[in-house]
Amino acid sequence: MYQNNLAFAKAQDEQDQLKSYRERFYIPLDKQDNELIYMCGNSLGCQPKAVSHYIEQELNDWANLGVEGHFDAQNPWMPYHEQLAVPMAAVVGAKPSEVVIMNTLTTNLHLMMVSFYNPTPERHKIIIESDAFPSDKYAMESQIRQRGFNPDDSLILWQPREGEDLCRYEDLEAIVQEHGDSIALLLIGNTNYYSGQFYPIKKITELGHKNGSKVGFDLAHGVGNIMPELHENGPDFAVWCTYKYLNSGPGSLGGCFVHERHHTNKNIQRFTGWWGQNKDTRFNMRKGFDPIPTAEGWQLSNPPILSMAAVKASLDIFAEAGMKNIKAKSEKLTGYLEFLVNDLNNEDIAIITPNDPTQRGCQLSIQVKNADKALHTKLTEAGVISDWREPDVIRVAPAPLYNTFEDVFEMVERLKKIL
Numbered sequence: 001m002y003q004n005n006l007a008f009a010k011a012q013d014e015q016d017q018l019k020s021y022r023e024r025f026y027i028p029l030d031k032q033d034n035e036l037i038y039m040c041g042n043s044l045g046c047q048p049k050a051v052s053h054y055i056e057q058e059l060n061d062w063a064n065l066g067v068e069g070h071f072d073a074q075n076p077w078m079p080y081h082e083q084l085a086v087p088m089a090a091v092v093g094a095k096p097s098e099v100v101i102m103n104t105l106t107t108n109l110h111l112m113m114v115s116f117y118n119p120t121p122e123r124h125k126i127i128i129e130s131d132a133f134p135s136d137k138y139a140m141e142s143q144i145r146q147r148g149f150n151p152d153d154s155l156i157l158w159q160p161r162e163g164e165d166l167c168r169y170e171d172l173e174a175i176v177q178e179h180g181d182s183i184a185l186l187l188i189g190n191t192n193y194y195s196g197q198f199y200p201i202k203k204i205t206e207l208g209h210k211n212g213s214k215v216g217f218d219l220a221h222g223v224g225n226i227m228p229e230l231h232e233n234g235p236d237f238a239v240w241c242t243y244k245y246l247n248s249g250p251g252s253l254g255g256c257f258v259h260e261r262h263h264t265n266k267n268i269q270r271f272t273g274w275w276g277q278n279k280d281t282r283f284n285m286r287k288g289f290d291p292i293p294t295a296e297g298w299q300l301s302n303p304p305i306l307s308m309a310a311v312k313a314s315l316d317i318f319a320e321a322g323m324k325n326i327k328a329k330s331e332k333l334t335g336y337l338e339f340l341v342n343d344l345n346n347e348d349i350a351i352i353t354p355n356d357p358t359q360r361g362c363q364l365s366i367q368v369k370n371a372d373k374a375l376h377t378k379l380t381e382a383g384v385i386s387d388w389r390e391p392d393v394i395r396v397a398p399a400p401l402y403n404t405f406e407d408v409f410e411m412v413e414r415l416k417k418i419l
């Protein structure tokens with residue numbers, strides 16, 4: 001189906017329904033002003049060209065209207081975040097009432113833990129995948145300590161078997177069986193930032209719920225390249241950032257999903273602020289918190305409009321391109337990368353990421369035996385922006401909205417020369 005030559009790659013690009021979207025992004029340049037092969041959307045996505053116009057609109061409205069911009073701006077700031085709910089929900093497969101853009105990722109993880117991790121001496125454990133992103137693990141450990149428990153007893157790792165790189169679902173089942181009623185929460189990073197493995201959301205959610213545990217996902221490496229179908233699959237919550245595949249700029253806002261079954265539960269624990277308060281009475285500034293009965297009820301503060309404008313610029317592109325189309329292209333593009341890497345026929349190279357497209361996003365983690373960081377430096381010098389993880393893994397993420405089949409072909413050609 002795939003062919004290892006430039007003409008084939010170019011023909012694929014020609015047929016690509018989404019090919020025009022690359023033009024909507026700034027592709028970073030080398031010192032001679034040539035476009036780099038940018039495969040690092042898993043770390044920071046490229047800037048949509050429209051971002052500056054979206055932000056400029058808000059700067060102008062602020063300059064001209066001052067505080068009246070809350071109501072009179074072209075996109076009034078008071079309900080600004082509400083416009084993001086529909087396109088954001090479409091990307092993660094949720095109802096608009098179930099998603100909100102707010103804070104940053106780790107902050108949202110903490111807020112969700114306040115609501116969905118309520119440990120008791122009988123049920124206090126959290127299951128997390130062993131190679132979780134460090135911030136997630138720090139958040140879990142501090143939450144466990146904050147509630148008077150000890151991470152040594154309460155944090156249980158779902159690990160790959162000896163000599164393997166991927167976590168097996170049946171091992172998670174075994175952990176749930178073994179720890180049973182003592183498990184309060186399953187919190188899984190999906191897609192795994194290191195291996196690129198995508199875990200089955202529906203199966204894990206059902207496994208956790210059957211055990212009486214809550215289930216949450218960190219979709220930082222999945223959102224924008226997988227289809228988590230959050231409403232249908234039914235986890236209690238999910239969190240993500242918008243600066244990786246969602247291209248909203250360094251340190252931009254986070255996203256949060258709370259399943260609608262929790263929206264009107266007044267007994268749920270949460271940290272609160274005025275932006276979660278019923279909009280009819282928010283400005284009465286009176287006592288008695290009455291949460292908005294949607295994911296918005298978890299908001300704390302009035303949001304930073306300039307960052308929200310960047311998120312809006314990006315989500316408008318996702319809405320136009322359609323998540324199904326993006327996902328379909330992503331599978332082809334990553335499949336092509338896999339084909340070319342395997343076609344190197346190099347014994348020292350192995351792809352850690354699962355070869356089943358339903359068990360991965362767009363990233364491939366390529367292990368190069370006996371390599372060190374010098375390999376990554378040479379790749380960078382050759383104009384390929386990728387990501388290195390000690391001891392010997394290159395992470396490459398062809399992003400479906402702006403990477404091309406030619407990018408993928410060129411990247412592997414350059415890797416071959418270096419090897």
Ligand SMILES: *Cc1c(COP(=O)(O)O)cnc(C)c1O
Pocket residue numbers: 104105106107133135136189193218220221241
């Ligand atoms: C990128 C990433 C983070 C970073 O968290 P911030 O709060 O946005 O700095 C955390 N967790 C995971 C899984 C990530 O991929």
